[in-house]
Amino acid sequence: MQRAHRHQQTDRPGGDVEPACHDADEQSYEQHRALAQGIHHATGEDAGHGRAIHRQLAAAITAGLIERIPDPAGGQARKHRPTAEGLARLSSEMRxxxxxIDLxxxxxxxxxxxxxxxxxxxxxxxxxxxxxxxWPRPY
Structure with a gap:
């Protein structure tokens, strides 16, 4: 998420992506998507690592890339999902x-x-x- 926070648009030449390379890039996209949909579950990391994740989530929320939502299943835990801006920035980064990769x-x-x-x-x-x-995750 730090990369997304400091991301700036640049002009990079490129062309069509070979399907084989696109598959690898798609896997990277799925990793980022898993992060936005519930990073603690996606990573399975311990509580010590959770503090670093919390700081990254807080920065992404402050930047308007992720928002907190109530648990759709009615649980007490708060969930996260990407905002429209977050999805747009992620799409731009993936492109x-x-x-x-094509270059x-x-x-x-x-x-x-x-x-x-x-x-x-x-x-x-x-x-x-x-x-x-x-892998890839079934989201």
Whole structure:
């Protein structure tokens, strides 16, 4: 969220994103979406880490990127969801990342791009395995 807080629009050249690279970028988008929909549950981190998360959420709320909402299930815990501004900034950031991936891998063969996507997926799955979290998350 700190990146979103300090994000500034820049002109980055780019073109269409190879589908294989887009898949990797889409996974990154899902991570950010999970953060906005309930970061404590999404990360499964301990209470000590929760304080840092709380500070990041507070900064995102102050910046107007996330808002607190009542628990739709009627529970006492407050939930969070992205604001329209937060979604717009996230969309812009994801578009810029896709353009950057396209630029960096422009000279790569389709097989190389698919291999990068496969390895990134494998990496994410391996990171989530100890917490028994599916990847990508079913949100």
């Amino acid at each position: 810029l990342r896709s353009e950057t 960096v891998t422009a000279a790569w063969s389709p097989d190389d791009r698919r291999e990068l996507t496969r390895l990134l997926r494998k990496y994410n799955e391996s990171m989530e395995a100890p917490r028994e979290q599916p």
